[in-house]
Amino acid sequence: MCRRLELLPTTCLERAKELRALFASLIQKPDQSITGQPKKTDKLRLNGDEPLKWRESFDKLLSSQNGLCLFRDFLVSEFSEENLDFYLACEDYRATKTSKLSDKAKNIYDEFICSDAPREVNIDHVTKTITKDSIEQPSQSCFDMAQAKIYALMEKDSYPRFLKTATYLQPIRKAKTG
Template identity: 65%
Template sequence: MCKGLECLSVTCLERAKVLKSLFGNLLHRPDLSIMGHSHKSEKTRVNMDEPTKWRESFDNLLSSQHGQCSFRAFLVSEFSEENLGFYLACEEYRDTKESKLSVKAKKIYDKFICCDAPREVNLDHETRSITKTNLEHPTPSCFDLAQEKIYTLMEKDCYPRYLKSPSYLELTRQVRAG
């Protein structure tokens, strides 16, 4: 069991390993090569226009599997990957069968929203309260307000920083050089 700063450094090391894994794979694996030199199917490679499209809108970034991977790696480096995790969990939740809504909603709430949640997202008290009330009778839209708040937070705060980050700038530089 770790204590104090020792625990913090272990967590930082774990996050650094995740970041290296996520972003390193995007740039260096032949099957994910941004330059397109691969014998794998087209679906596994980053299209050369993709990083440029990510700059056009946050929706373009999130609609791209490789964009999500790159953005998640950036969020890991900023210690805020829970935001994307929550957003994606809500997207998946909307497609949940009605019979499983209650169980899945509770898992999302316990993981991301309740006080002291392991991956707690930054929500105001009112949104947190409304979401908790929504869970009394779960529907596919019970997380919509909370998801919208987190989306806006990422779009207005994290996304602009991502576009200025060394990782994104290197990715676009490689595309231009290719």
């Protein structure tokens, strides 16, 4: 690895980071292939009004396994699935036994928050610093601020766009005609 990365223009480093995250997501998610092979979402069986409930609130979308699957597929298409993965990792972390908090907190921080994280989420410097400080003495709530920021980002940005996509609208049309 090059010892003088800091001499490269910032745009080169940012692009390299994006490519690394993209390749990591492709390696970790073989079911979401770019080769045209079927994805899990191609086989979903939705009951009639389930997709209609997702429009009511972002929480209803997240609480539905089918909704979560379709929303993840949408985020993959936008190269932002790390937001949902981070949110879900935080939910899982909250249910972790106290004896395992330290290791799990470090893994989440290293994967999603630190500045060279392979799947870095977009949070401000203050939130990063507070989160870094809080994992020194891990508790179930040490990711709460970062998770809330990512939740708000998805709810205000990705979720409204998702509701306008064919991925979402097609099951709605089927429910109305079927």
